[in-house]
Amino acid sequence: MAGLRERKKEQTRRRIAAVALRLFAERGFDAVTVNEIAEAAEVAKVTLFKYFPTKESLVLRGVGQENLAGIVAARPAGRSPLEALREHYRGFATEPAEAVDRETLIVQMRVIFASPALSSGANDLLHGQRLALARVLAEERDELTAALMAAQITASVLTLQERFFRHLVSGASTDEAGRRLCGDVELAFDLLENGLGQPLDRPFDRPLDQPGE
Amino acid sequence: MAGLRERKKEQTRRRIAAVALRLFAERGFDAVTVNEIAEAAEVAKVTLFKYFPTKESLVLRGVGQENLAGIVAARPAGRSPLEALREHYRGFATEPAEAVDRETLIVQMRVIFASPALSSGANDLLHGQRLALARVLAEERDELTAALMAAQITASVLTLQERFFRHLVSGASTDEAGRRLCGDVELAFDLLENGLGQPLDRPFDRPLDQPGE
DNA sequence: CAAAAAGATGAACCGGGTTTGCTTTTGAAC
DNA sequence: GTTCAAAAGCAAACCCGGTTCATCTTTTTG
Numbered sequence: 206m207a208g209l210r211e212r213k214k215e216q217t218r219r220r221i222a223a224v225a226l227r228l229f230a231e232r233g234f235d236a237v238t239v240n241e242i243a244e245a246a247e248v249a250k251v252t253l254f255k256y257f258p259t260k261e262s263l264v265l266r267g268v269g270q271e272n273l274a275g276i277v278a279a280r281p282a283g284r285s286p287l288e289a290l291r292e293h294y295r296g297f298a299t300e301p302a303e304a305v306d307r308e309t310l311i312v313q314m315r316v317i318f319a320s321p322a323l324s325s326g327a328n329d330l331l332h333g334q335r336l337a338l339a340r341v342l343a344e345e346r347d348e349l350t351a352a353l354m355a356a357q358i359t360a361s362v363l364t365l366q367e368r369f370f371r372h373l374v375s376g377a378s379t380d381e382a383g384r385r386l387c388g389d390v391e392l393a394f395d396l397l398e399n400g401l402g403q404p405l406d407r408p409f410d411r412p413l414d415q416p417g418e
Numbered sequence: 419m420a421g422l423r424e425r426k427k428e429q430t431r432r433r434i435a436a437v438a439l440r441l442f443a444e445r446g447f448d449a450v451t452v453n454e455i456a457e458a459a460e461v462a463k464v465t466l467f468k469y470f471p472t473k474e475s476l477v478l479r480g481v482g483q484e485n486l487a488g489i490v491a492a493r494p495a496g497r498s499p500l501e502a503l504r505e506h507y508r509g510f511a512t513e514p515a516e517a518v519d520r521e522t523l524i525v526q527m528r529v530i531f532a533s534p535a536l537s538s539g540a541n542d543l544l545h546g547q548r549l550a551l552a553r554v555l556a557e558e559r560d561e562l563t564a565a566l567m568a569a570q571i572t573a574s575v576l577t578l579q580e581r582f583f584r585h586l587v588s589g590a591s592t593d594e595a596g597r598r599l600c601g602d603v604e605l606a607f608d609l610l611e612n613g614l615g616q617p618l619d620r621p622f623d624r625p626l627d628q629p630g631e
Numbered sequence: 632c633a634a635a636a637a638g639a640t641g642a643a644c645c646g647g648g649t650t651t652g653c654t655t656t657t658g659a660a661c
Numbered sequence: 662g663t664t665c666a667a668a669a670g671c672a673a674a675c676c677c678g679g680t681t682c683a684t685c686t687t688t689t690t691g
Contacts, residue, residue, distance in 0.1 A: 210657060210668075238646060249671045254648065287614055328545060329538045352577050353606050354614050360573035364565050393566050400613030401500055401567050423637075423688060451677065462640045467679065 218256050221246045225263040230312050234264070234320035261326045264316055269330045269366065273359065274337035286342060290358065291394040294365070298386040307379055314370040328363070335359040361393045431469050434459045438476040443525050447477070447533035474539045477529055482543045482579065486572065487550035499555060503571065504607040507578070511599040520592055527583040541576070548572040574606045 224246040228237045239260050243250045257263050273290065280289035317323045339348075339355035346354075368389060372382040437459040441450045452473050456463045470476050486503065493502035530536040552561075552568035559567075581602060585595040 208658075213657095214669085239648085240646080250647095251649080251672085252670055255669080258648090260647065285615075325542045325545060329541065332538060332541060349581065349602055349605060350609070352581070353574055353609050356573035356577045357570045357609070357614065360569035361566055364562075364569045368562065368565070389562055392562060396563070396566050396570070396613070398613045398615035400609070400611045400615075401570065402498075402611035402613075421689075426688095427638085452679085453677080463678090464641080464680080465639055468638085471679090473678065 217246075217248065217252075221248065221253055221256055222263060222266065226309070226312060226316065229264060229316045229320075234260075234316060234323055261323060264313060264323055265326055265330065268313070268317070268327055269334075269363075271334065271362065272337075273334050273362065274341045277338060278341045286354070287358075287394060287398055290362075291390065294362075294390045294394075295387070298383055298390050307373075311373050315374045318371065318374060331359050331363055357397060361397055365389055365393055430459075430461065430465075434461065434466055434469055435476060435479065439522070439525060439529065442477060442529045442533075447473075447529060447536055474536060477526060477536055478539055478543065481526070481530070481540055482547075482576075484547065484575065485550075486547050486575065487554045490551060491554045499567070500571075500607060500611055503575075504603065507575075507603045507607075508600070511596055511603050520586075524586050528587045531584070531587060544572050544576055570610060574610055578602055578606055 221242070225237075225242045228242060228245065239253060240250055242263070243253045246253070257266070276293050277286045277289055280286065284292075317327055335355050338359060339352045342351035342354050345351075365386065369382055369386045372385055373379070377385070434455065438450075438455045441455060441458065452466060453463055455476070456466045459466070470479070489506050490499045490502055493499065497505075530540055548568050551572060552565045555564035555567050558564075578599065582595055582599045585598055586592070590598070
Protein backbone atom coordinates (compact mmCIF):
# COMPACT_ATOMS: atom_id res chain seq x y z
CA MET A 206 0.00 0.00 0.00
CA ALA A 207 3.03 2.26 -0.38
CA GLY A 208 2.44 4.04 2.91
CA LEU A 209 3.74 7.41 3.95
CA ARG A 210 6.30 5.65 6.09
CA GLU A 211 7.86 3.91 3.12
CA ARG A 212 8.06 7.08 1.15
CA LYS A 213 9.73 8.95 3.96
CA LYS A 214 12.26 6.20 4.44
CA GLU A 215 13.11 6.10 0.79
CA GLN A 216 13.49 9.85 0.83
CA THR A 217 15.81 9.77 3.83
CA ARG A 218 17.93 7.04 2.29
CA ARG A 219 18.29 9.06 -0.89
CA ARG A 220 19.14 12.19 0.98
CA ILE A 221 21.86 10.44 2.95
CA ALA A 222 23.37 8.83 -0.13
CA ALA A 223 23.28 12.09 -2.07
CA VAL A 224 24.87 14.10 0.72
CA ALA A 225 27.54 11.47 1.19
CA LEU A 226 28.37 11.32 -2.49
CA ARG A 227 28.62 15.08 -2.68
CA LEU A 228 30.95 15.30 0.29
CA PHE A 229 33.09 12.44 -0.96
CA ALA A 230 33.37 14.07 -4.35
CA GLU A 231 34.37 17.36 -2.77
CA ARG A 232 36.96 16.17 -0.32
CA GLY A 233 37.69 12.49 -0.91
CA PHE A 234 36.35 9.39 0.78
CA ASP A 235 38.84 9.25 3.61
CA ALA A 236 38.66 12.91 4.48
CA VAL A 237 34.96 12.79 5.28
CA THR A 238 33.73 11.29 8.54
CA VAL A 239 30.38 9.60 8.90
CA ASN A 240 29.59 12.08 11.64
CA GLU A 241 29.84 14.87 9.13
CA ILE A 242 27.64 13.03 6.70
CA ALA A 243 25.04 12.36 9.35
CA GLU A 244 25.09 15.96 10.44
CA ALA A 245 24.83 17.28 6.89
CA ALA A 246 22.00 14.89 6.15
CA GLU A 247 20.30 15.81 9.43
CA VAL A 248 20.09 12.36 10.91
CA ALA A 249 21.82 10.73 13.85
CA LYS A 250 24.87 8.60 13.19
CA VAL A 251 23.02 5.61 14.49
CA THR A 252 20.23 6.23 12.01
CA LEU A 253 22.64 6.49 9.14
CA PHE A 254 24.03 3.10 10.01
CA LYS A 255 20.54 1.67 10.04
CA TYR A 256 20.22 2.61 6.39
CA PHE A 257 23.75 1.80 5.30
CA PRO A 258 25.67 -0.93 7.06
CA THR A 259 29.10 0.58 6.39
CA LYS A 260 30.65 3.79 5.20
CA GLU A 261 31.66 2.10 1.99
CA SER A 262 28.13 1.01 1.26
CA LEU A 263 27.17 4.67 0.97
CA VAL A 264 28.93 4.64 -2.37
CA LEU A 265 28.98 1.00 -3.39
CA ARG A 266 25.21 0.57 -3.15
CA GLY A 267 24.15 -1.10 -6.37
CA VAL A 268 27.57 -1.16 -7.99
CA GLY A 269 28.50 -4.29 -9.87
CA GLN A 270 25.22 -6.13 -9.39
CA GLU A 271 25.46 -7.96 -12.68
CA ASN A 272 24.37 -11.33 -11.45
CA LEU A 273 26.38 -13.35 -13.92
CA ALA A 274 25.13 -16.57 -12.41
CA GLY A 275 21.54 -15.58 -13.16
CA ILE A 276 22.31 -14.79 -16.77
CA VAL A 277 23.98 -18.13 -17.28
CA ALA A 278 21.31 -20.08 -15.46
CA ALA A 279 18.55 -18.44 -17.49
CA ARG A 280 20.14 -18.85 -20.91
CA PRO A 281 18.07 -20.56 -23.61
CA ALA A 282 18.79 -24.25 -24.17
CA GLY A 283 21.58 -25.03 -26.58
CA ARG A 284 23.46 -21.83 -25.92
CA SER A 285 26.81 -21.99 -24.18
CA PRO A 286 27.39 -19.93 -21.05
CA LEU A 287 29.94 -17.81 -22.87
CA GLU A 288 27.58 -17.09 -25.74
CA ALA A 289 24.88 -16.07 -23.32
CA LEU A 290 27.19 -13.70 -21.50
CA ARG A 291 28.61 -12.25 -24.67
CA GLU A 292 25.11 -11.58 -25.87
CA HIS A 293 24.22 -9.89 -22.62
CA TYR A 294 27.18 -7.56 -22.70
CA ARG A 295 26.59 -6.76 -26.35
CA GLY A 296 23.20 -5.52 -25.30
CA PHE A 297 24.62 -3.58 -22.41
CA ALA A 298 27.18 -1.90 -24.64
CA THR A 299 24.67 -0.72 -27.23
CA GLU A 300 21.73 0.35 -25.10
CA PRO A 301 22.31 3.70 -23.44
CA ALA A 302 22.66 2.82 -19.78
CA GLU A 303 19.22 4.01 -18.50
CA ALA A 304 18.18 4.02 -14.83
CA VAL A 305 20.35 6.27 -12.66
CA ASP A 306 21.30 9.48 -14.34
CA ARG A 307 24.68 9.52 -16.00
CA GLU A 308 26.01 12.44 -14.03
CA THR A 309 25.56 10.75 -10.67
CA LEU A 310 27.01 7.52 -11.98
CA ILE A 311 30.10 9.28 -13.21
CA VAL A 312 30.67 11.08 -9.95
CA GLN A 313 30.20 7.80 -8.13
CA MET A 314 32.79 6.09 -10.29
CA ARG A 315 35.19 8.95 -9.92
CA VAL A 316 34.93 8.70 -6.16
CA ILE A 317 35.42 4.94 -6.25
CA PHE A 318 38.46 5.07 -8.48
CA ALA A 319 39.99 7.77 -6.32
CA SER A 320 39.86 5.70 -3.14
CA PRO A 321 41.81 2.47 -2.70
CA ALA A 322 39.44 1.36 0.03
CA LEU A 323 36.46 1.72 -2.27
CA SER A 324 38.18 0.15 -5.24
CA SER A 325 39.04 -2.96 -3.36
CA GLY A 326 35.62 -2.93 -1.77
CA ALA A 327 34.10 -2.98 -5.23
CA ASN A 328 36.45 -5.80 -6.06
CA ASP A 329 35.12 -7.82 -3.18
CA LEU A 330 31.61 -7.60 -4.45
CA LEU A 331 32.62 -9.72 -7.39
CA HIS A 332 33.83 -12.48 -5.17
CA GLY A 333 30.31 -13.56 -4.35
CA GLN A 334 29.42 -13.43 -8.01
CA ARG A 335 32.32 -15.67 -8.81
CA LEU A 336 31.20 -18.30 -6.36
CA ALA A 337 27.62 -18.18 -7.58
CA LEU A 338 28.72 -18.49 -11.19
CA ALA A 339 30.98 -21.40 -10.34
CA ARG A 340 28.07 -23.14 -8.68
CA VAL A 341 25.89 -22.77 -11.73
CA LEU A 342 28.63 -23.91 -14.08
CA ALA A 343 29.42 -26.88 -11.89
CA GLU A 344 26.09 -28.40 -12.79
CA GLU A 345 27.41 -29.28 -16.23
CA ARG A 346 31.12 -29.90 -15.71
CA ASP A 347 33.58 -30.87 -13.05
CA GLU A 348 34.14 -28.55 -10.19
CA LEU A 349 37.63 -27.39 -10.98
CA THR A 350 36.79 -26.52 -14.56
CA ALA A 351 33.73 -24.66 -13.33
CA ALA A 352 35.77 -22.74 -10.77
CA LEU A 353 38.41 -21.80 -13.33
CA MET A 354 35.83 -20.72 -15.87
CA ALA A 355 34.05 -18.61 -13.32
CA ALA A 356 37.32 -17.05 -12.26
CA GLN A 357 38.34 -16.17 -15.81
CA ILE A 358 34.93 -14.83 -16.71
CA THR A 359 34.44 -12.62 -13.68
CA ALA A 360 37.97 -11.29 -13.99
CA SER A 361 37.38 -10.39 -17.62
CA VAL A 362 34.06 -8.74 -16.91
CA LEU A 363 35.61 -6.72 -14.13
CA THR A 364 38.31 -5.55 -16.50
CA LEU A 365 35.70 -4.49 -19.03
CA GLN A 366 33.76 -2.58 -16.41
CA GLU A 367 36.84 -0.83 -15.16
CA ARG A 368 37.79 0.30 -18.63
CA PHE A 369 34.28 1.42 -19.45
CA PHE A 370 33.93 3.55 -16.38
CA ARG A 371 37.43 4.85 -16.65
CA HIS A 372 36.56 6.18 -20.09
CA LEU A 373 33.42 7.77 -18.76
CA VAL A 374 35.21 9.29 -15.81
CA SER A 375 37.94 10.75 -17.96
CA GLY A 376 35.39 12.65 -19.97
CA ALA A 377 34.22 10.43 -22.80
CA SER A 378 30.58 10.77 -23.76
CA THR A 379 28.26 7.91 -22.94
CA ASP A 380 28.02 7.13 -26.63
CA GLU A 381 31.71 7.09 -27.20
CA ALA A 382 32.37 4.92 -24.16
CA GLY A 383 29.62 2.60 -25.32
CA ARG A 384 31.14 2.32 -28.76
CA ARG A 385 34.51 1.44 -27.32
CA LEU A 386 32.94 -1.04 -24.99
CA CYS A 387 31.41 -2.76 -28.01
CA GLY A 388 34.76 -3.67 -29.45
CA ASP A 389 36.19 -4.46 -26.06
CA VAL A 390 33.43 -6.94 -25.33
CA GLU A 391 34.13 -8.86 -28.52
CA LEU A 392 37.83 -9.01 -27.82
CA ALA A 393 37.32 -10.11 -24.24
CA PHE A 394 34.98 -12.92 -25.16
CA ASP A 395 37.13 -14.00 -28.08
CA LEU A 396 40.01 -14.36 -25.68
CA LEU A 397 37.87 -16.32 -23.29
CA GLU A 398 36.60 -18.63 -26.02
CA ASN A 399 39.79 -19.20 -27.94
CA GLY A 400 42.36 -18.84 -25.23
CA LEU A 401 45.44 -16.74 -24.86
CA GLY A 402 47.48 -19.09 -27.00
CA GLN A 403 46.36 -17.70 -30.33
CA PRO A 404 47.86 -14.32 -31.11
CA LEU A 405 44.63 -12.83 -32.40
CA ASP A 406 45.70 -9.62 -30.76
CA ARG A 407 43.25 -6.97 -31.76
CA PRO A 408 42.33 -7.66 -35.40
CA PHE A 409 40.85 -4.24 -35.93
CA ASP A 410 42.80 -1.27 -34.89
CA ARG A 411 41.64 1.83 -33.18
CA PRO A 412 43.21 4.88 -31.62
CA LEU A 413 45.10 3.33 -28.76
CA ASP A 414 43.74 5.52 -25.98
CA GLN A 415 42.55 9.01 -25.62
CA PRO A 416 44.30 11.36 -28.05
CA GLY A 417 43.33 14.17 -25.70
CA GLU A 418 39.98 14.35 -24.01
CA MET B 419 76.98 -6.56 10.72
CA ALA B 420 73.98 -8.46 12.05
CA GLY B 421 73.90 -6.58 15.34
CA LEU B 422 72.19 -7.59 18.52
CA ARG B 423 69.46 -5.12 17.75
CA GLU B 424 68.55 -6.83 14.52
CA ARG B 425 68.36 -10.20 16.18
CA LYS B 426 66.13 -8.93 18.93
CA LYS B 427 63.83 -7.28 16.48
CA GLU B 428 63.52 -10.39 14.41
CA GLN B 429 62.82 -12.36 17.54
CA THR B 430 60.14 -9.95 18.68
CA ARG B 431 58.48 -9.97 15.28
CA ARG B 432 58.37 -13.76 15.29
CA ARG B 433 56.99 -13.86 18.80
CA ILE B 434 54.21 -11.45 17.94
CA ALA B 435 53.26 -13.31 14.78
CA ALA B 436 53.31 -16.67 16.56
CA VAL B 437 51.20 -15.46 19.47
CA ALA B 438 48.73 -13.84 17.11
CA LEU B 439 48.40 -16.95 14.99
CA ARG B 440 47.84 -19.10 18.04
CA LEU B 441 45.14 -16.84 19.42
CA PHE B 442 43.43 -16.53 16.06
CA ALA B 443 43.46 -20.30 15.66
CA GLU B 444 41.98 -20.74 19.12
CA ARG B 445 39.20 -18.20 19.00
CA GLY B 446 38.90 -16.81 15.50
CA PHE B 447 40.26 -13.65 13.93
CA ASP B 448 37.44 -11.35 14.93
CA ALA B 449 37.20 -12.51 18.51
CA VAL B 450 40.78 -11.54 19.31
CA THR B 451 41.71 -7.91 19.89
CA VAL B 452 45.10 -6.49 19.09
CA ASN B 453 45.35 -5.43 22.72
CA GLU B 454 45.16 -9.05 23.74
CA ILE B 455 47.80 -10.00 21.24
CA ALA B 456 50.10 -7.23 22.40
CA GLU B 457 49.59 -8.20 25.99
CA ALA B 458 50.18 -11.89 25.32
CA ALA B 459 53.29 -11.09 23.30
CA GLU B 460 54.47 -8.72 26.01
CA VAL B 461 54.80 -5.62 23.91
CA ALA B 462 52.86 -2.38 23.78
CA LYS B 463 50.10 -2.01 21.22
CA VAL B 464 52.01 0.78 19.58
CA THR B 465 55.04 -1.47 19.25
CA LEU B 466 52.98 -4.20 17.67
CA PHE B 467 51.80 -1.74 15.04
CA LYS B 468 55.36 -0.76 14.32
CA TYR B 469 56.06 -4.34 13.30
CA PHE B 470 52.77 -5.04 11.55
CA PRO B 471 50.89 -2.22 9.90
CA THR B 472 47.46 -3.81 10.36
CA LYS B 473 45.80 -6.60 12.26
CA GLU B 474 45.34 -8.51 9.03
CA SER B 475 49.01 -8.34 8.21
CA LEU B 476 49.69 -10.45 11.30
CA VAL B 477 48.37 -13.38 9.31
CA LEU B 478 48.75 -12.32 5.71
CA ARG B 479 52.49 -11.65 5.97
CA GLY B 480 54.08 -13.41 3.05
CA VAL B 481 50.91 -14.95 1.70
CA GLY B 482 50.49 -14.90 -2.05
CA GLN B 483 53.82 -13.27 -2.87
CA GLU B 484 54.15 -15.07 -6.16
CA ASN B 485 55.26 -12.11 -8.21
CA LEU B 486 53.77 -13.25 -11.48
CA ALA B 487 55.06 -10.17 -13.23
CA GLY B 488 58.61 -11.06 -12.27
CA ILE B 489 58.30 -14.58 -13.60
CA VAL B 490 56.99 -13.35 -16.90
CA ALA B 491 59.52 -10.56 -17.22
CA ALA B 492 62.39 -12.95 -16.51
CA ARG B 493 61.33 -15.73 -18.86
CA PRO B 494 63.89 -16.93 -21.40
CA ALA B 495 63.55 -15.50 -24.90
CA GLY B 496 61.20 -17.30 -27.21
CA ARG B 497 58.98 -18.61 -24.43
CA SER B 498 55.45 -17.32 -24.14
CA PRO B 499 54.27 -15.84 -20.84
CA LEU B 500 51.85 -18.69 -20.36
CA GLU B 501 54.54 -21.29 -20.92
CA ALA B 502 56.77 -19.61 -18.42
CA LEU B 503 54.05 -19.51 -15.80
CA ARG B 504 52.99 -23.07 -16.43
CA GLU B 505 56.56 -24.18 -16.01
CA HIS B 506 56.84 -22.27 -12.76
CA TYR B 507 53.75 -23.82 -11.26
CA ARG B 508 54.78 -27.27 -12.40
CA GLY B 509 57.89 -26.77 -10.35
CA PHE B 510 55.91 -25.48 -7.41
CA ALA B 511 53.57 -28.46 -7.51
CA THR B 512 56.31 -31.09 -7.52
CA GLU B 513 58.81 -29.63 -5.08
CA PRO B 514 57.73 -30.05 -1.49
CA ALA B 515 56.97 -26.51 -0.36
CA GLU B 516 60.09 -25.86 1.79
CA ALA B 517 60.61 -22.71 3.87
CA VAL B 518 57.96 -22.30 6.56
CA ASP B 519 57.02 -25.50 8.27
CA ARG B 520 53.90 -27.18 7.00
CA GLU B 521 52.07 -27.14 10.30
CA THR B 522 52.23 -23.38 10.66
CA LEU B 523 51.24 -22.89 7.07
CA ILE B 524 48.19 -25.07 7.49
CA VAL B 525 47.06 -23.29 10.62
CA GLN B 526 47.58 -20.00 8.84
CA MET B 527 45.43 -21.07 5.94
CA ARG B 528 42.77 -22.43 8.21
CA VAL B 529 42.57 -19.10 9.97
CA ILE B 530 42.41 -17.23 6.69
CA PHE B 531 39.66 -19.38 5.23
CA ALA B 532 37.66 -19.07 8.42
CA SER B 533 37.57 -15.28 8.34
CA PRO B 534 35.84 -13.32 5.57
CA ALA B 535 37.94 -10.27 6.39
CA LEU B 536 41.14 -12.22 5.88
CA SER B 537 39.95 -14.02 2.79
CA SER B 538 39.09 -10.83 1.02
CA GLY B 539 42.27 -9.28 2.35
CA ALA B 540 44.22 -12.08 0.70
CA ASN B 541 42.22 -11.42 -2.41
CA ASP B 542 43.30 -7.82 -2.42
CA LEU B 543 46.94 -8.76 -2.43
CA LEU B 544 46.47 -10.17 -5.89
CA HIS B 545 45.17 -6.90 -7.20
CA GLY B 546 48.60 -5.37 -7.20
CA GLN B 547 49.99 -8.45 -8.89
CA ARG B 548 47.39 -8.15 -11.60
CA LEU B 549 48.37 -4.59 -12.38
CA ALA B 550 52.05 -5.42 -12.43
CA LEU B 551 51.50 -8.37 -14.70
CA ALA B 552 49.37 -6.29 -17.03
CA ARG B 553 52.12 -3.73 -17.22
CA VAL B 554 54.69 -6.35 -18.21
CA LEU B 555 52.39 -7.93 -20.77
CA ALA B 556 51.54 -4.56 -22.25
CA GLU B 557 55.06 -4.25 -23.54
CA GLU B 558 54.30 -6.80 -26.24
CA ARG B 559 50.62 -6.31 -27.02
CA ASP B 560 47.88 -3.74 -26.79
CA GLU B 561 46.73 -2.60 -23.43
CA LEU B 562 43.32 -4.15 -23.34
CA THR B 563 44.61 -7.56 -24.34
CA ALA B 564 47.29 -7.28 -21.70
CA ALA B 565 44.78 -6.31 -19.04
CA LEU B 566 42.47 -9.17 -19.95
CA MET B 567 45.29 -11.69 -20.01
CA ALA B 568 46.53 -10.52 -16.65
CA ALA B 569 43.03 -10.72 -15.23
CA GLN B 570 42.45 -14.25 -16.48
CA ILE B 571 45.83 -15.46 -15.34
CA THR B 572 45.73 -14.05 -11.85
CA ALA B 573 42.19 -15.29 -11.37
CA SER B 574 43.21 -18.79 -12.42
CA VAL B 575 46.25 -18.81 -10.20
CA LEU B 576 44.18 -17.65 -7.27
CA THR B 577 41.76 -20.49 -7.89
CA LEU B 578 44.59 -22.99 -7.95
CA GLN B 579 46.00 -21.66 -4.71
CA GLU B 580 42.65 -21.76 -3.02
CA ARG B 581 42.11 -25.38 -3.99
CA PHE B 582 45.58 -26.40 -2.99
CA PHE B 583 45.33 -24.92 0.45
CA ARG B 584 41.81 -26.10 0.91
CA HIS B 585 43.03 -29.63 0.35
CA LEU B 586 45.81 -29.13 2.83
CA VAL B 587 43.52 -27.62 5.40
CA SER B 588 40.99 -30.40 5.10
CA GLY B 589 43.63 -32.92 6.01
CA ALA B 590 45.36 -34.02 2.84
CA SER B 591 49.06 -34.75 3.13
CA THR B 592 51.46 -32.36 1.48
CA ASP B 593 52.26 -35.05 -1.06
CA GLU B 594 48.70 -35.77 -1.92
CA ALA B 595 47.82 -32.10 -2.24
CA GLY B 596 50.90 -31.63 -4.40
CA ARG B 597 49.88 -34.50 -6.65
CA ARG B 598 46.43 -33.07 -7.12
CA LEU B 599 47.86 -29.65 -7.77
CA CYS B 600 49.94 -31.15 -10.56
CA GLY B 601 46.91 -32.17 -12.55
CA ASP B 602 45.08 -28.98 -11.65
CA VAL B 603 47.90 -26.84 -12.97
CA GLU B 604 47.81 -28.54 -16.34
CA LEU B 605 44.07 -28.17 -16.63
CA ALA B 606 44.17 -24.53 -15.61
CA PHE B 607 46.82 -23.61 -18.14
CA ASP B 608 45.20 -25.68 -20.86
CA LEU B 609 42.04 -23.69 -20.32
CA LEU B 610 43.98 -20.46 -20.43
CA GLU B 611 45.80 -21.44 -23.62
CA ASN B 612 42.97 -23.00 -25.55
CA GLY B 613 40.03 -21.12 -24.19
CA LEU B 614 36.74 -22.15 -22.67
CA GLY B 615 35.23 -22.87 -26.05
CA GLN B 616 36.68 -26.34 -26.47
CA PRO B 617 35.07 -28.89 -24.24
CA LEU B 618 38.29 -30.52 -23.17
CA ASP B 619 36.73 -30.95 -19.78
CA ARG B 620 39.07 -32.96 -17.67
CA PRO B 621 40.56 -35.70 -19.86
CA PHE B 622 41.67 -37.83 -16.92
CA ASP B 623 39.24 -38.57 -14.18
CA ARG B 624 39.79 -38.58 -10.48
CA PRO B 625 37.70 -38.83 -7.35
CA LEU B 626 35.59 -35.73 -7.67
CA ASP B 627 36.09 -34.37 -4.15
CA GLN B 628 36.36 -35.59 -0.67
CA PRO B 629 34.27 -38.69 -0.07
CA GLY B 630 33.87 -37.52 3.53
CA GLU B 631 36.53 -35.62 5.37
C1' DC C 632 82.10 6.63 29.27
C1' DA C 633 79.26 9.98 26.91
C1' DA C 634 76.28 11.35 23.41
C1' DA C 635 73.51 10.22 19.55
C1' DA C 636 70.43 7.12 17.40
C1' DA C 637 66.89 3.73 17.56
C1' DG C 638 63.31 1.42 20.05
C1' DA C 639 59.81 0.81 23.27
C1' DT C 640 56.11 2.69 25.95
C1' DG C 641 51.73 4.65 28.17
C1' DA C 642 48.24 7.78 27.58
C1' DA C 643 45.41 10.40 24.99
C1' DC C 644 43.17 10.69 20.73
C1' DC C 645 40.49 9.67 16.14
C1' DG C 646 37.00 7.45 13.39
C1' DG C 647 34.02 3.52 12.14
C1' DG C 648 30.57 0.89 14.08
C1' DT C 649 27.42 -1.05 18.03
C1' DT C 650 24.67 -1.07 22.29
C1' DT C 651 21.36 0.83 25.35
C1' DG C 652 17.51 3.07 26.90
C1' DC C 653 14.42 6.46 25.85
C1' DT C 654 11.19 9.62 22.91
C1' DT C 655 8.63 10.46 18.73
C1' DT C 656 6.05 9.15 14.75
C1' DT C 657 3.03 6.28 12.18
C1' DG C 658 -0.73 3.10 11.06
C1' DA C 659 -4.48 0.85 12.23
C1' DA C 660 -8.43 -0.52 15.37
C1' DC C 661 -11.86 1.01 17.89
C1' DG D 662 -10.98 11.37 17.49
C1' DT D 663 -8.67 8.21 20.94
C1' DT D 664 -5.76 4.51 21.91
C1' DC D 665 -2.05 1.59 21.36
C1' DA D 666 1.67 -1.26 19.41
C1' DA D 667 5.09 -1.22 16.19
C1' DA D 668 8.50 1.26 13.81
C1' DA D 669 11.72 4.75 13.52
C1' DG D 670 14.68 8.16 15.54
C1' DC D 671 17.86 9.75 18.86
C1' DA D 672 21.90 10.98 22.38
C1' DA D 673 25.43 9.19 24.88
C1' DA D 674 28.43 5.85 26.12
C1' DC D 675 31.06 2.24 24.54
C1' DC D 676 34.32 -1.05 21.71
C1' DC D 677 38.11 -1.73 18.68
C1' DG D 678 41.69 -0.77 15.13
C1' DG D 679 45.03 2.47 14.36
C1' DT D 680 47.85 7.04 15.19
C1' DT D 681 50.19 10.80 17.69
C1' DC D 682 53.12 12.53 21.11
C1' DA D 683 56.18 13.19 24.65
C1' DT D 684 59.08 10.43 27.49
C1' DC D 685 62.05 6.83 28.81
C1' DT D 686 65.31 2.85 27.87
C1' DT D 687 68.58 0.38 25.14
C1' DT D 688 72.07 -0.09 21.72
C1' DT D 689 75.58 1.72 19.03
C1' DT D 690 79.44 4.41 18.11
C1' DG D 691 83.48 7.31 18.95
